[in-house]
Amino acid sequence: MPTHIHEFDWPDRAVVGTIGVPGARTFYLQVRAGKQIVSISLEKQQAAQLGQKIDEILDQLITMEGNPFSVPTSTPIELVDNDQLEDVPEQFRTGAMSLGWDPTTAQVVIEAHPITADDGDESEEWLEEAGDNDSEMLLVRMPVGTARAFALRTREIVGAGRPACPLCGYPIDADGHVCTLPEV
Secondary structure, eight states, rough: OOOEEEEHHHHHHHEEEEETTTTTHHHHHEETTTTTTEEEOHHHHHHHHHHHHHHHHHHHHHHTTTTTTTOOSSSOOOGOOOOOOOOOOOEEEEEEEEEHHHHHHHHEEEEEOOGGGSSSSHHHHHHHHGGGGGGGEEHHHHHHHHHHHHHHHHHHHHSSSOOTTTTTTOOOOOBBOOOOOOOO
């Protein structure tokens, strides 16, 4: 079966957002162009890495002589998107992701593939329910300003979770925390 590619070349919106309360949030990458909208779930760590790596790519491009791609050093205020996620069903759960740079269009490129049996600890039952999802892919191409705003929002969303315990580093739940310090 051929892979169905959900492709967004110049999206109207590309954001990471969450549903739920800290400690029980589900993270989503949501992309919209016109009436086409796709939401995929991802792990908090995937979201954090995505935001960090996008900033790293953009920061490296700035150091190129003459900044040939006009990469902004900070987030353009007019591109900041703090709106909630739009209400759409999850297309798939993200497994492998890749991030790249297309110098011909001066865009950051994100590829996301569904989780598969090879991705580890997912239950076989869930994979059977997912069925044909492994023949899908999300492909997003974002201009540099949009990518910078995407990375900022992603860092803010990830950082809005439960605070870390200053002693053990584990998250502090709203209903309490038992600190288990390692023995010295």
